[in-house]
Amino acid sequence: MVAAPYISDLTSTTPEVDLTFQLPDPEDEQISDYEFQQQIEAAWQVCDRFDLQTDIWRGRILKTVRDREKRVGNAGGAGFLRWLADREISKSHAYNLMELADSADLLLQEGLLEPQDVSQFSKRAFIETAQAAPEVQQMVSEAAHRGDRITRREVRQLADEWTAVTSDLLPIEVKEKAADHTLPTRYLAPLVREMEKLPEAHQVHLRDEVAENPDIDTVKQVTAEARFLAKYLNAATQVQTLNRDGLDLESALEEAMRIGCLNSTADLVNQAAQLEQAIAKLYTTWRRIVSLSERVYLDSGSSTPNLRSLLAYLTPLSGEILELQLGDPDSGTSRRIRLKVMAEEEGDPAGDWE
Known part of the structure; x- marks a missing residue:
């Protein structure tokens, strides 16, 4: 069993996919382990590809919001950051999504990929391809165009082969x-x-x-x-x-x-x-x-006697001689560590350590 084909035109404004699955019953003893794993893998592949498509579109949305904030002259991008905060999106995650969208658009614009080829990638494989050398991108794109399923393992293998030949x-x-x-x-x-x-x-x-x-x-x-x-x-x-x-x-x-x-x-x-x-x-x-x-x-x-008591107990850490007990005092492996600060000048706490 293979994953059902999921083709979404990335140039379209209405990408759609049916994410309704009939998952196998985990308690069904009539289904073999092999068939169970195949059905699960098929469903997982569809979700993985849908996740990639969704993140590419999220990146495009974020770029649109960011560019709008720049156009209206929002100082320091504060408006964009507020937009992210309202949707509980971290700045680093947002920029990762925008980078993913940029990679997708670049691969599409340069003709390395057709919109329907993106459905052959897992999310991690697509990111790995976007970060690879142009020659590796070309080889991966050709494999995707042939209809091969592209995982991160295949991308890394091609990248390793290219490195071995050219370095x-x-x-x-x-x-x-x-x-x-x-x-x-x-x-x-x-x-x-x-x-x-x-x-x-x-x-x-x-x-x-x-x-x-x-x-x-x-x-x-x-x-x-x-x-x-x-x-x-x-x-x-x-x-x-x-x-x-x-x-x-x-x-x-x-x-x-x-x-x-x-x-x-x-x-x-x-x-x-x-x-x-x-x-x-x-x-x-x-x-x-x-x-x-x-x-x-x-x-x-x-x-404030208790506050003074707190200061007294902290003396081993605030005096010129620092003391620390390592381990249980009653055990044979316990050790007391002492560090002494020797001032260069009288009354100057900034000095040498002994």
């Missing part, structure tokens, strides 16, 4: 194996995406490594290496502690690769970046607590 980051040995289907293209697209994030010097090293052993295991390994390289390079630029003369980050990276501890090194640098951010946030929060505690102390007095 300059893949050596010729890998492309040849991808062409004769001895090396699945689904492993190559992630490799290309990760390598694109790297400087050319690292791309050459990884490309040579894959060319030497063009097999699945090597592709997976090099993909992981490229991912950690990108993480390392991105995190290293964010760690202030590393921004000093005398440290050669590139050489350190090469040594980590040579001795096989690239993953640990990348994770180390990434954790250092997170720790610096945590320290900065901790210091800012502590300064705020100190300021608020002083304000509440000055505003309170003997008539």
Whole structure:
């Protein structure tokens, strides 16, 4: 069983579809699991395609409202935002729908799709197609025009195949194996995406490594290496502690690769970046607590003993020595953490940490 044909002309102003289904009885033991799944899938496909059509029209409606607000000169688009708020539509969702409508109109205007071809797509497949390279859009459109059912999986497969054939980051040995289907293209697209994030010097090293052993295991390994390289390079630029003369980050990276501890090194640098951010946030929060505690102390007095008690209990977090009990105090694994703020000048809370 296949989904009933649902053809809606996107150029029409009155798209219609019959969403009345006769769903199988889940308690009917006479129907086989295969037939049950087929009937459910058929109904689901129709809903999926209707969802796509509806969202395209919603996007067009939103664009019309937005353009109207622009024409009447509503300052800052406030009228459009009020319109969205009245209908409980988030701004991000609205712009996603408008982007979907733009994609549909572009594919139709360029002749890549006929209006009735859109019914061959699932919603996610259509969005994936709109974001794909023009060559991939052409191949997907041809498949839809032939009447093929287009899912996200088919679009990604075509995109992966195109990447494997055209990317300059893949050596010729890998492309040849991808062409004769001895090396699945689904492993190559992630490799290309990760390598694109790297400087050319690292791309050459990884490309040579894959060319030497063009097999699945090597592709997976090099993909992981490229991912950690990108993480390392991105995190290293964010760690202030590393921004000093005398440290050669590139050489350190090469040594980590040579001795096989690239993953640990990348994770180390990434954790250092997170720790610096945590320290900065901790210091800012502590300064705020100190300021608020002083304000509440000055505003309170003997008539507010409970409020003064609250301030006293917060002393471990508002003094120069910060204390925190980790875990149950009665357990053997409990630990008390102490951090001390050492002021650079007397009375200056902004200082060094110990």
